[in-house]
Amino acid sequence: xxxxxxxxxxxxxxxxxxxxxxxxxxxxxxxxxxxxxxxxxxxxxxxxxxxxxxxxxxxxxxxxxxxxxxxxxxxxxxxxxxxxxxxxxxxxxxxxxxxxxxxxxxxxxxxxxxxxxxxxxxxxxxxxxxxxxxxxxxxxxxxxxxxxxxxxxxxxxxxxxxxxxxxxxxxxxxxxxxxxxxxxxxxxxxxxxxxxxxxxxxxxxxxxxxxxxxxxxxxxxxxxxxxxxxxxxxxxxxxxxxxxxxxxxxxxxxxxxxxxxxxxxxx
Amino acid sequence: xxxxxxxxxxxxxxxxxxxxxxxxxxxxxxxxxxxxxxxxxxxxxxxxxxxxxxxxxxxxxxxxxxxxxxxxxxxxxxxxxxxxxxxxxxxxxxxxxxxxxxxxxxxxxxxxxxxxxxxxxxxxxxxxxxxxxxxxxxxxxxxxxxxxxxxxxxxxxxxxxxxxxxxxxxxxxxxxxxxxxxxxxxxxxxxxxxxxxxxxxxxxxxxxxxxxxxxxxxxxxxxxxxxxxxxxxxxxxxxxxxxxxxxxxxxxxxxxxxxxxxxxxxx
Numbered sequence: 083x084x085x086x087x088x089x090x091x092x093x094x095x096x097x098x099x100x101x102x103x104x105x106x107x108x109x110x111x112x113x114x115x116x117x118x119x120x121x122x123x124x125x126x127x128x129x130x131x132x133x134x135x136x137x138x139x140x141x142x143x144x145x146x147x148x149x150x151x152x153x154x155x156x157x158x159x160x161x162x163x164x165x166x167x168x169x170x171x172x173x174x175x176x177x178x179x180x181x182x183x184x185x186x187x188x189x190x191x192x193x194x195x196x197x198x199x200x201x202x203x204x205x206x207x208x209x210x211x212x213x214x215x216x217x218x219x220x221x222x223x224x225x226x227x228x229x230x231x232x233x234x235x236x237x238x239x240x241x242x243x244x245x246x247x248x249x250x251x252x253x254x255x256x257x258x259x260x261x262x263x264x265x266x267x268x269x270x271x272x273x274x275x276x277x278x279x280x281x282x283x284x285x286x287x288x289x290x291x292x293x294x295x296x297x298x299x300x301x302x303x304x305x306x307x308x309x310x311x312x313x314x315x316x317x318x319x320x321x322x323x324x325x326x327x328x329x330x331x332x333x334x335x336x337x338x339x340x341x342x343x344x345x346x347x348x349x
Numbered sequence: 350x351x352x353x354x355x356x357x358x359x360x361x362x363x364x365x366x367x368x369x370x371x372x373x374x375x376x377x378x379x380x381x382x383x384x385x386x387x388x389x390x391x392x393x394x395x396x397x398x399x400x401x402x403x404x405x406x407x408x409x410x411x412x413x414x415x416x417x418x419x420x421x422x423x424x425x426x427x428x429x430x431x432x433x434x435x436x437x438x439x440x441x442x443x444x445x446x447x448x449x450x451x452x453x454x455x456x457x458x459x460x461x462x463x464x465x466x467x468x469x470x471x472x473x474x475x476x477x478x479x480x481x482x483x484x485x486x487x488x489x490x491x492x493x494x495x496x497x498x499x500x501x502x503x504x505x506x507x508x509x510x511x512x513x514x515x516x517x518x519x520x521x522x523x524x525x526x527x528x529x530x531x532x533x534x535x536x537x538x539x540x541x542x543x544x545x546x547x548x549x550x551x552x553x554x555x556x557x558x559x560x561x562x563x564x565x566x567x568x569x570x571x572x573x574x575x576x577x578x579x580x581x582x583x584x585x586x587x588x589x590x591x592x593x594x595x596x597x598x599x600x601x602x603x604x605x606x607x608x609x610x611x612x613x614x615x616x
Contacts, residue, residue, distance in 0.1 A: 086551045086558060090565075091354040162589045173589065181502040230538075234501050234590040235448040236509070237583045238519045238539025240546075252505045255554055271497075271554060272505025279507075280547035283566055284353045287522055287538060291353060298357075299550055316504045322429045322440065322593045323501040330594040334601025 088298035090280050091121060095290035101141030105131075105207075106214030108139075112293055113219075126300025128224040129215060130281035132292035133200055133244055134191050136207045136227055142199040149187060149197045156185035156199060162326025173326065178204065179315035180244060182231050200229065204245025205310030212247040212307065224249035224303040227311070228278040230287070234323065241282035243274035246311040250274075250302045272314060273302055355565035357547050358388060362557035368408030372398075372474075373481030375406075379560055380486075393567025395491040396482060397548035399559035400467055400511055401458050403474045403494055409466040416454060416464045423452035423466060429593025440593065445471065446582035447511060449498050467496065471512025472577030479514040479574065491516035491570040494578070495545040497554070501590065508549035510541040513578040517541075517569045539581060540569055 093116040096108045109131065113123060123129070137143070144152050157174040161181055164171045176185040178200065186200040201207045204227040212225040227245030232238075243251060251274035281294035317324065325333065360383040363375045376398065380390060390396070404410070411419050424441040428448055431438045443452040445467065453467040468474045471494040479492040494512030499505075510518060518541035548561035584591065592600065 086360075086553075086556070087356065087358040088547065088551050089354065089356050090547070093353075164589055175502075233539075235442075235583055235588065236539060236542065237581050238537045238542070240539050240542055242503070258554075270505045271549070272500075272503060272507050273550065275503065275505070275507055276546035276550050279543035280355065280357070280550065282538070283540065283543050283547065284355050286353075287525075289353070314504050316502055321502065322431055322595070323590050325594040325597070326589040327592040327594075327597040328589070330592070330597035331601035331604075334598035334603075335605040336601075337598075338602040338605035 088280065088296065090284045090294055090296045091116075091118075092281075092284040092286075092289070092291040092294040093121070096135060096292060099135045099138040101138065101143060103139045105136060105139040106211055106218075108135075109211060109293055110214065110218045113215075113295070121295065123215070123219045123221050123223055123295065124297070125222045126297070126303050127221070128226060128249060128277055128296045128299055128303065129211070130226045130228055130278060130285075130294045130296060131208075131211060132285065133204060133227050133229045134188065134198060135292045136201045136204065136245075137198050138192075140201055140207070142201060143192060143196045144199065146189065146195050146197050149189065152197060152199060153185045153187050156187060160329075161324065162329055164326075175317060176200065178244060179312065179317055180229075180231070181317070182229075186229060186231075201227065201245065205247065205312060206245075208245040208247035208310065209307050222248070222303065222305070226274055226278060226281070228281065230282070241275075241278040243278045243311045243314060246274055247307040248304050249277070250304055250308065251311055251314055253302065273299070274311065274314065277302075355547065355563065357551045357561055357563045358383075358385075359548075359551040359553075359556070359558040359561040360388070363402060363559060366402045366405040368405065368410060370406045372403060372406035373478055373485075375402075376478060376560055377481065377485045380482075380562070388562065390482070390486045390488050390490060390562065391564070392489045393564070393570050394488070395493060395516060395544055395563045395566055395570065396478065397493045397495055397545060397552075397561045397563060398475075398478060399552065400471060400494050400496045401455065401465060402559040403468045403471065403512070404465050405459075407468055407474070409468060410459060410463045411466065413456065413462050413464050416456065419464060419466060420452045420454050423454060427596075428591065429596055431593075442584060443467065445511060446579065446584055447496075447498070448584070449496075453496060453498075468494065468512065472514065472579060473512075475512040475514035475577065476574050489515070489570065489572070493541055493545060493548070495548065497549070508542075508545040510545045510578045510581060513541055514574040515571050516544070517571055517575065518578055518581055520569065540566070541578065541581065544569075 159175040162173040208225040253271040426442040429440040475492040520538040
């Protein structure tokens, strides 16, 4: 590998993860079983784990007939809803600050009759995995826990980072200049989400490979566990899309007739 | 390389691109100059080019004092605006269907006193690059033209695909099943945006390396040029965030007082 080069690979899948499993041991086994010598973990590698297997090991499985209740329980704030023939899609902010359809509650990749909630604390899960990988392999790696989500204005889903340990998730380029010596205007790169995307390309969605290793981004790997993925969340006053357009419109209408609020102040 | 493995690298940068330059020739030269033997292009590689150099070759440079006018000219529809101490940020849908701050008009990586517009037709630019690469190297590669954008609810910017040729930009998994035999719920992956993100990790923003090669996603490379990146755009009736919350709220308020419209119908 040269500088400005990246490699990512996904070792053969884990056995089916069930509640109470030792996820660290399973991930370590999967990495050890990789027959390719160059895949042995080295300092600066980033290990990317799909949140589904973290959730399963943590026992975050509930009966499918509680799905709507599970979404409600995970919801801090409803952002937008949309009726469709199969029911109602709820885009919500969940307790992790993530804005996702169905609060991130997932009905695929689980046994029939069950749905899967997101991990309780994905940053803590990432930290535990990192400590376990260091203990097993004696290397300083970063760990990302990822999930899949849709995005406004773009077709298709991409993976993003919902838990992190030992990875600088945002690369702050403020103070750096471009090749003309002008300050960079797009100053903070969400590098952890880009690593999550690269990892997804090798893991795939139907391949049963929930773990990937990304090599070549060692400049993002830190000694400390760091602040985790929570700093990737942008909600609050900064959020220009804190309500769906229909919801905000309806609220404005209602407030106008009630004599409350003021135009231009949707909260 | 094994299956389920990806490599990405960014060869040394191009010379500074100026209007009228033959971008195909510059990219071919940069790829030819790469001293690493394993970096020679092969069938199935995807060549990712930052839109900035495409724009420059196409002469999409305008005087900086026309910046606000340039944004207006590129705008099809204003989605949201936000005042801040330095002026007003406009999030708009541009003529390519992309929803971006400042319509994608960029003030970095250009000579002082100028700003850069997006390419006129990034899909056409990608097709031309692809044809040129095939002629030069005799291989069937895909080409992506990428740009950098922010996202609702997430800190930091990521790269995404705004032009494509010979790459299946959406990977439609409908009909596939997970390891439990259940239909996948997240059914369409925006793989071209994930490739753009992987490429950005090796190109960087301040390194003067506008070209990357991604190897290992050959299953996405097609014989035909295909529909391009336009199919990644999701605007129209499907778009639950076609207006910023404040804008939709104000519209609802106004319509209520005018006796127009109806609650819940923001357009």
